Amino acid sequence: MAASKESKARRVARMHEEYAILCEMYPDVYCALHFHNPFELLVATVLSAQTTDKRVNSVTPELFAIYPDPGSMARADPSRLEGIIHPVGFYHAKAAHLLGLSQMLTEDFDGRVPQTMDELTSLPGVGRKTANVVLGNAFGIPGFPVDTHVIRVTGRLRWRTDWRTTHPDPVRIEHEICDCFPPEDWTDLSHRLIFHGRQTCHARRPDCGSCPLAASCPSAGTLG
Template sequence: MAESKVRKPAAEPVVKAAAKPGKPESRLAMVRRARKINRVLAETYPYAHPELDFESPFELLVATVLSAQTTDLRVNQTTPALFAKYPTPEDMAMAVPEEMEEIIRPTGFFRAKTKSLIGLSVALRDRFGGEVPGRLADLVTLPGVGRKTANVVLGNAFGVPGITVDTHFGRLVRRWKWTEQEDPEKVEAEIATIFPKSEWTMLSHRVVFHGRRVCHARRPACGACPVAPLCPSYGEGETDPEKARKLLKYEMGGQPGQRLKPPSDYPGSPAPALGAG
């Protein structure tokens, strides 16, 4: 991969903690800081996107259900064979469970996921004319579909703004002191009051991108983080710039991304197919 194609964090981040005032941060100051972080992330990841391969709302719905408790990479390596055998809800509704289980086995929890996929496909066929509905109230009635999955589908297949609270998103917004909530629905509700609705979907992508590439759960790369000056949790990870850069993942670390078919503006390289490395 050509070095010139890789978009690094903006210049050299100022490696120091955010100022710690003598009194608690006001609500207004927190909102201003949160929006500054979002702007820095937008500059760092202008190509942020959903990291699941899909070509239709149905494919995105299925891929998102499969992504529970596994990586998007493993899902992307598995879905080509799945969609080749079951390209429509009608096809998937008629699937033999044992045959589907064998295909999706690499994603883990394959029996439960098979039950959900066949169940949601039957519901799509029988209640929605074989089409994925574009309303959250309808999506969450489908087997295996909660608010997180519904917001992924709405935001990326229908253009309906939504905040997707996965483990990365929840971890980062708590590190940044945007919320203290642990419950995903409460996190979603609080973050929704900080940002305009038009930002919700892209904010989700940027935060998740940053969590996967820089602000890791166990050892965040604080010394290579573009939002270090705005982060009240600076110092929880590696602060030495050289050591921190070695912790960067995916395109930030010169490695393949998670999608086999990434968007044209993605600066990294595609992920390998299943069994290809």
């Protein structure tokens, strides 16, 4: 068992090679959401859940023109807020999240976006993935956002020691990958894995034929 198992050093070396290939495949993968401050990024990221960045970007200009800061958003009329963010979907829950979130920012955090994982995830609508995006992009604090794409892609590439697990633990994936890459790579690497999952390594029919990673991918050709 231990003899046939790939050594950690070899596995880490392979992960780094595959990261380099991802960089060649997707030269311009940075935060698709344009923002001017941590509050705007936080709101835009909360809105981004299970939607496309295009829809989020279609509502944020009006949203931030009317509610430029936590104080004004905390006093927003719920139905008006719902109307503004309606195109992103999940508008009822997300409007409630934005209201509660901005109220909590004004009451508990002096109107500022907190800079720790525990404080961020205490906000309504903010999970670990969203918190890591905000930490990395707004504050330069390294974090590794794990979403469904990261779970799937890292499993197929076998970047996880527990890749056979049916229901992998996202926190464990985060820690495993952070253990193998320097902190300055985390945000960028996460974005590329997510982008790869969307563009090529789809859940149902992954496009292995056009994927440069297929040569070293243990799952290539075994799917779809």
